[in-house]
Amino acid sequence: MASKGGLGRWGKRLLRHVLAWLAIAFALFPAAFVLGTSFNPVNSLSTTRILPQQPSLANYWRLFSDYAFPVWLLNTVKIAGISAVFSVFFCALGAYAFSRFRFRGRRTGLLTLLLVQMFPQALAMVAIYLILLKIGRYLPWAGLGTHPGLILVYLGGSIGFNTWFMKGYFDTIPRSLEESAMVDGATHFQAFWRIILPLARPILAVVFVIQFISFYSEYLIASFVLKGERSYTLSLGLYYMINEHYRDRWGVFAAGAVIGAGLILVIFYALQSQIVSGLTGGAVKE
Amino acid sequence: MRYLRPGPLGSTLLKVLFLGLLDAGAVYFSVLLAWEGSWAALVLVVAGAAGVTYLALSQRAYPLRYLAPGLFFLVLMVVIPVAYNVYISFTNYSTGHILTKDQVIKVLTDKEYQPSPPIRYHFYGFGTEEALYGVLILIDSEPLFLRPDGELEPLTEHEVVDVDGDGVADKVDGYPRLGTRELLAHYQVLQGLRVPWKGGWLRLASLTQFGYFLPRYRYDPERDAIVDQRTGKVYFAGPDRFVAEDGEGLDPGWPRWVGLANYLRFIRDPLYHGAFGRVFLWNVEWAVLTVVLSFALGLALAVLLNDRKLKLRKLYRSLLIVPYALPAFISVLIWKGFFNTEVGLFNQLLGSHFGIRVPWLTDVFWARFSLILTNVWLTYPYMMLVSLGALQSIPGELYEAAAIDGASPWRRFTRITFPLLMISIAPLLIGSFAFTFNNFTIIWLMTQGNPVVKIGGRAGGTDILLSYAYKLAFQGARGNEYAMAAALGVIIFLIVALISGISFLRTRALEEVSRGL
Numbered sequence: 001m002a003s004k005g006g007l008g009r010w011g012k013r014l015l016r017h018v019l020a021w022l023a024i025a026f027a028l029f030p031a032a033f034v035l036g037t038s039f040n041p042v043n044s045l046s047t048t049r050i051l052p053q054q055p056s057l058a059n060y061w062r063l064f065s066d067y068a069f070p071v072w073l074l075n076t077v078k079i080a081g082i083s084a085v086f087s088v089f090f091c092a093l094g095a096y097a098f099s100r101f102r103f104r105g106r107r108t109g110l111l112t113l114l115l116v117q118m119f120p121q122a123l124a125m126v127a128i129y130l131i132l133l134k135i136g137r138y139l140p141w142a143g144l145g146t147h148p149g150l151i152l153v154y155l156g157g158s159i160g161f162n163t164w165f166m167k168g169y170f171d172t173i174p175r176s177l178e179e180s181a182m183v184d185g186a187t188h189f190q191a192f193w194r195i196i197l198p199l200a201r202p203i204l205a206v207v208f209v210i211q212f213i214s215f216y217s218e219y220l221i222a223s224f225v226l227k228g229e230r231s232y233t234l235s236l237g238l239y240y241m242i243n244e245h246y247r248d249r250w251g252v253f254a255a256g257a258v259i260g261a262g263l264i265l266v267i268f269y270a271l272q273s274q275i276v277s278g279l280t281g282g283a284v285k286e
Numbered sequence: 287m288r289y290l291r292p293g294p295l296g297s298t299l300l301k302v303l304f305l306g307l308l309d310a311g312a313v314y315f316s317v318l319l320a321w322e323g324s325w326a327a328l329v330l331v332v333a334g335a336a337g338v339t340y341l342a343l344s345q346r347a348y349p350l351r352y353l354a355p356g357l358f359f360l361v362l363m364v365v366i367p368v369a370y371n372v373y374i375s376f377t378n379y380s381t382g383h384i385l386t387k388d389q390v391i392k393v394l395t396d397k398e399y400q401p402s403p404p405i406r407y408h409f410y411g412f413g414t415e416e417a418l419y420g421v422l423i424l425i426d427s428e429p430l431f432l433r434p435d436g437e438l439e440p441l442t443e444h445e446v447v448d449v450d451g452d453g454v455a456d457k458v459d460g461y462p463r464l465g466t467r468e469l470l471a472h473y474q475v476l477q478g479l480r481v482p483w484k485g486g487w488l489r490l491a492s493l494t495q496f497g498y499f500l501p502r503y504r505y506d507p508e509r510d511a512i513v514d515q516r517t518g519k520v521y522f523a524g525p526d527r528f529v530a531e532d533g534e535g536l537d538p539g540w541p542r543w544v545g546l547a548n549y550l551r552f553i554r555d556p557l558y559h560g561a562f563g564r565v566f567l568w569n570v571e572w573a574v575l576t577v578v579l580s581f582a583l584g585l586a587l588a589v590l591l592n593d594r595k596l597k598l599r600k601l602y603r604s605l606l607i608v609p610y611a612l613p614a615f616i617s618v619l620i621w622k623g624f625f626n627t628e629v630g631l632f633n634q635l636l637g638s639h640f641g642i643r644v645p646w647l648t649d650v651f652w653a654r655f656s657l658i659l660t661n662v663w664l665t666y667p668y669m670m671l672v673s674l675g676a677l678q679s680i681p682g683e684l685y686e687a688a689a690i691d692g693a694s695p696w697r698r699f700t701r702i703t704f705p706l707l708m709i710s711i712a713p714l715l716i717g718s719f720a721f722t723f724n725n726f727t728i729i730w731l732m733t734q735g736n737p738v739v740k741i742g743g744r745a746g747g748t749d750i751l752l753s754y755a756y757k758l759a760f761q762g763a764r765g766n767e768y769a770m771a772a773a774l775g776v777i778i779f780l781i782v783a784l785i786s787g788i789s790f791l792r793t794r795a796l797e798e799v800s801r802g803l
Binding site for chain 1: 353587591626
């Protein structure tokens with residue numbers, strides 16, 4: 001190759017850049033198109049222009065005045081946020097026990113966690129539906145059709161993997177720190193709270209963000225738990241808003257998509273390297 | 287190992303106080319629940335309180351204190367649902383077989399019929415606009431006075447005043463007769479009244495009349511049978527509903543154990559058999575094509591970017607993973623817009639430049655094509671990222687040696703890069719296969735499993751097993767076929783377990799895991 005001289009190498013470089021930009025065009029055109037559409041006051045799909053002729057914020061105004069979009073967004077952030085916070089905290093507690101204590105059933109417990117997290121929770125949707133129905137009979141605020149009910153399901157479904165994932169990280173934190181703290185009279189819980197958690201902050205953040213994103217995008221379970229437009233999450237709301245209305249709501253939908261995706265995009269790129277290593281390390285994003 | 291040492295007095299006192307309050311509360315609620323007969327809730331409360339007390343006091347259970355919160359939700363929302371799901375799959379739990387037998391008897395004996403000819407009585411309401419005092423039901427033989435709490439008394443027990451002497455009571459116990467409009471305000475109260483009377487009951491039959499109705503069915507505990515009071519027909523308790531001797535059954539019924547019947551229906555019952563095979567095949571195709579194509583694209587891009595001298599590679603990498611960073615449901619809805627047959631971007635472009643229109647989502651082949659294209663777009667960044675990571679871990683000396691031997695770039699790729707890559711990536715591909723196999727969101731948002739392939743059939747041309755199960759459970763034209771959906775869930779469980787098992791065997795991850803515990 002090298003013998004072909006400067007021009008050949010230069011040509012190959014150029015080819016690489018051209019191919020890369022072609023791939024980038026493929027990766028970006030849907031987002032670019034929708035971003036353009038969101039500023040296009042013509043509320044129909046039947047335009048092939050990316051840049052609108054008379055850009056305006058009309059679609060965004062309509063999104064907030066004519067649709068329950070702000071409610072969906074708030075619901076989603078609330079549900080995903082609460083589920084992710086509790087998930088991280090409970091999993092950190094469990095991971096600490098698995099990492100630091102030696103007790104009977106520990107091995108079995110860990111293997112069970114590993115097995116449990118392989119099965120998508122959605123496969124048991126019928127049972128989840130019926131269990132929520134029953135819970136609702138005793139605790140109406142946590143049954144079918146309620147946000148706490150959905151949070152219960154999300155929380156339960158995220159425990160297995162996250163506990164496992166965090167345990168691996170806790171194992172890498174040297175024990176000497178806690179041991180010296182405990183010689184000074186700290187309890188186990190104080191050692192966990194004051195030493196392990198602050199040290200594990202990066203992994204807690206990653207797990208929180210990955211969980212938040214995956215709850216944020218969840219559709220299946222939310223679709224049979226939540227009833228009524230005002231209790232919808234973003235995925236349900238946007239779906240029902242646009243599904244039969246590509247002709248007449250495309251612009252408004254584009255505005256909703258920009259806001260809904262923008263939020264996640266910002267989080268993703270702010271923590272890009274940590275998230276990518278977490279996700280490619282086996283966590284699943286939907 | 288001792289986990290606990292005596293803490294400061296304050297915290298011990300606090301703990302005792304907390305446990306005292308908790309257990310006192312539990313006892314209080316237990317009494318209430320026992321009084322109501324809510325035994326399931328009672329057991330939960332007692333077990334919960336006992337569990338918390340044990341956790342707080344026992345030395346040996348100390349580690350469990352850390353595990354308990356997570357474990358609780360894991361058991362409640364994963365372990366119990368999975369077990370319950372398996373149980374349901376062996377029953378005939380579905381619309382018409384949901385209530386317990388006792389509830390069915392209650393529902394049936396609550397049904398009524400109208401004697402022929404209908405018996406109706408006019409009534410007057412008394413009270414104020416705010417509160418209904420009662421209604422006077424004009425029964426010729428014995429006028430009755432009905433209070434809103436359901437109490438029925440002979441009118442003679444009340445003080446009736448007929449001011450103008452027209453034979454119609456104007457005041458009862460000092461409360462004036464209500465006009466039609468005022469009475470309407472109490473309509474909901476009136477509608478909720480159904481009072482036993484002469485072996486049947488009285489209830490509101492129209493705006494101005496109460497009717498006399500008779501119970502349609504009577505339960506006979508000795509024969510364990512339901513008797514139709516109107517015709518005298520007897521329905522005996524069968525395995526899952528009451529059935530008459532001529533075979534006529536009463537709805538609703540109750541669930542029963544059916545063994546493997548639901549699973550066998552996927553093999554034998556023509557209603558499910560064809561659909562299951564078709565859906566399963568496409569489900570495998572969908573997962574295989576997505577993984578293979580997105581891996582091919584992702585790997586190609588990774589090789590492209592894996593040149594340290596390439597300028598802007600960091601930027602390229604960041605831009606190429608945009609599809610991965612966007613929430614999938616939004617991307618799918620956007621692609622669905624592009625695929626729209628009439629107004630979508632693709633057909634607009636194809637139409638104006640080449641004069642063709644592709645039935646993207648309305649034809650089975652094109653719908654599958656669109657789905658796979660979309661999913662490849664969604665998945666290739668992941669493949670690119672893992673490939674990049676794996677490529678960077680391949681030692682450079684190998685290439686130098688190959689270059690000395692004069693191996694062509696293609697040969698170097700097929701003989702060195704690819705085999706080494708597969709060692710670390712194969713398990714991820716299998717994981718991705720398992721994930722795609724059950725990727726409901728993309729299928730559902732894009733096509734809902736449509737287009738229809740068979741009139742009246744439940745499974746459409748792009749349904750995967752999970753979306754088929756979803757349809758059976760929640761979108762039923764034949765009601766909610768919970769048991770069939772649960773059985774399908776178990777079948778998918780088994781498939782996923784098989785895939786994961788193969789993956790584990792291949793990578794021996796389980797062995798490593800066991801060693802690392």
